[in-house]
Amino acid sequence: MQEYLLSLLIFTPLLAAVIALFIPSTFIQAFRFLAMMATLIQVVFIWQLVTAYEPSASLQFVEQKSWITLDLGAWGTLQAQYFLGIDGLNITFVCLTVAIMIIATISSWRITKNVKGYFILVLILNAAIVGTFSALDFLLFYLFFEFMLLPMFFLIGIWGGPRREYASIKFFLYTLLGSILILIVLIGLYISVLDPEHSPKVVHTFNMLHMTHPENFISGSIFDPENPWMIGTINARAWAFLLLFIGFAIKLPMVPLHTWLPDAHVEAPTPVSVILAALLLKIGGYGLMRIAFPIFPEAALTFSWLVGLLGVVSIIYGALNAMASKDLKRLIAYSSVSHMGFVLLGLASLTTEGVTGAIYQMFSHGIIAALLFLIAGVLSDRTHDRMIDHYSGLATRMPSYFAIVLIGFFASMGLPGFSGFIAEILVFLGAFKSNTTNGLIHESLAVISTLGLILGAGYYLWAIQRMFFGPLHLKGEATIEQLVPLSYREYLMLIPLCFAAFFFGIYPQMILNWINPFTEGFVNIVVETGKRLTPNL
């Protein structure tokens, strides 16, 4: 069974979705328990996966089956595979996905509108996210990547807040624009890349691992590193890198392509916000690390200054926006933009510390963002009002909620002892080291980005001060009677996340052991291959 663990992880929620189709829509509890069952079964599988996983740079749990093999006559053969595998990069994300999905399912208990449709979409989304993280064939990756869009569109559009229609369309258009840019590169890549296992037969492959080796490119093809031909002032490979960068940066999201995120978050129901922030954003960073950087390393080196700079801009701009936000959810959404900036900065440094920090930041943000959106959900479930200045003195009325908010906010601020701290310190180390080791980004970027921490402390502490301190006082529609204490269901979601944020802050070694072998290999390959190919750029 071990060799099929990844498929089992992907197909369990899909199977549950199919079963749900045949249950009459009046059995509301059935759908909730079915979704819960599916995620719990996934936990069993992920447990086996984690225990059997050996930290090393190599791929494990590989499943490679032929999927589409098309004979195209003189032009050769087109080959797409059902190719899954786990390494140090994606094991963290697959684990995170399963964990967050449990939380999201518990949080979905409160959904009462069209429960059947809701859980079917969540289950499809679940499968698509696991698939995206574990696919190693570009076409398969793209399939899962696009497969996330429609469920997400409907989840925001049907179960969202008052401006849900606007937000869902905006989300869809932005993400589709990004994925079209990725598609352009995808088509160019498979035309250019040959499967060496079949040589000298011409087999065009979508295999991402083959794409990372420059020798697999057909000589004279558009993405051939030896190809001297320019489009404008840079060559096709540099364009391809930029297209992929923009495509994934929209998903991340990066300033100035982030504007869909606050709207989507503000309108989405709590569990959907949790999935969006904790998982979907990570796919942007994951795509950069899995596809853009290793396949076009020389372009990555050339443009790393841009990646780093935009990362810093995201950190500062996101933080400033968070500070100006009046809506608690919008504040958290902008803090996500700010935190994702660290991912770009760490990645741009292309040092072991920086990239490890970037991956750790994504993992840690997955936990903390889920926690923060649940915190916002607690409030909006009670009063349907998330305006920060409508509340004051909540600490006296809901002390245990206040304690959890403190943990969540401090963890997100990057206070030592929480997972965010480890991630950000690694990113800073990498960004500082970069100029002296590989000379990619300047130290000043690291210095400026520390401002993000100060601003972060600013907006969080200010929000706490406004909402929780002082005399108990509410403005707007909300009444004090609505502010009931946390329920067991809410504790069940919040406490494990608080614990995880804390645990991975004081004992990061477990995750770092997974990430590190991958990062070392990744940095070496990207920098070395990149330097080898740079003269061609």
Add this chain to the structure above:
Amino acid sequence: MQSLNGKLNSITESFSFFVPELILVSALIIILIIGLVNNKRNYVFNFITLIAAFSSTYFLVTGGLDVNVILFNGMVHREGFGAFLMILVDAALVLTCLMSIDHMDRRHISEYYVLLLSIVLGCHLLLMSTNLLMVFLSIEMISLSSYVLVGYSFNKAGSEGSLKYFLFGSVSSAIMLYGFSIFYGISGTLDFSSQQFFDSLIDHPSPLLLIAGTMSITGFLFKIAAAPMHPWAPDVYEAAPIPVIAFLSVAPKFAGLGVLTKFLLTIHVFGQSDYNWQLIIAGISMATITFGNFSALWQQNAKRMMAYSSIAQSGFLLVGIAAFLPQGINFMLFYAAIYLLMNFAVFIYLAYFESQGIHSIPSFAGSGKQFISASVGFTVALVALTGLPPTAGFTAKLFVFSALWESYEINHKTLLLWLLVFGLLNTVVSLFFYLRIPYYTFLKSGEPLGIIKKLSFQNLLGFILVVFIVVMFFIPGLLMGLINRINFVL
């Protein structure tokens, strides 16, 4: 010069390869005669047409896709590329018949089927023509029948649409005919697959060739509703009954596409032509995609929206030709087959919703709750037209654009790169309008409708097509294997 006897022999021999067309003609005559006696029984005519379409398809398939014979003294040329498109046209006829089963309230029922059959016959002939005169006659055969068919809702709008179509069609035919006559003047032959025609293209490089070529393809562009000959489409689509639109959006388009491909490859003379037809067709394709998609954004009427959508889809089909590679043509055929499925699925669902009293896009509001299976199927069909996975619409776009990349790799023409980028970015624009119907069905809430007929034949038919669309994404080899057997000859 052949003797009369030889000519007669050749004609009688040709008939053995002409069975599908003979079947269509016989069915046409039979329906016409029965119609004279009793013109009330829709199902009889429907049944005869279905039988004719199926048996014509059967003979096309058994004839093989690697067939290559010249018939009737060089007037027509039966080969695999045309045969594949003919199969698609026949399939369109089958689907149109199935869509027309419920439409019992129409007047002149037998004539309806006669017109459908004569369009299909015209498409068959056009797809086999290598003679300019034959091309003209076939196009007119399609056009004249279509003008009448468009008016088949027997109301003022129908007559208006029909008249507009007629005026536009006659002008473009005239321009096309003028182009043909110049070609005849230059080459002295009407057979554009002949060596004489080729030689004259190479021997006489003159601007006249550019003018003649442009004028000739105008007529083909009219048939496939590509820019700049597209403005008729919205009015016609809005006026005509849905089965007629579904049919007209597919059958004449494929016939036009087939003859356009052959004609362009001829006047391109393997790149030896003085004029770069590749850039011209790439430009037309880009303009068509952009016009179609951007105009569709503002439409409130689902039929008008589909008209612009079909214009944009023509642009995507032209991308396959614009690559000027054998693979590009095969991929275009793949796209055409998928387009047939997608378009019919959408129109079948539109007809279904129209029968429930839903006409404009805003009136779809809230219908998702009442017609859940139809709405989901409809959404899948529209997503396929947008070109997103996991539908075959994505595979088809992936294929035609790969051919374009490949072509760009070979000749480094910047316009092809622009077409690639613009074409794909247009997908984002198209999402905006394709998604409007699901947006209203699922996201908006509306008044529940009174009478609901949930299970219907149309619903089932739509579902089958949707299943095909999804299956073709996962196993494109089924169709591509068939297309690869085509031996493309001019």
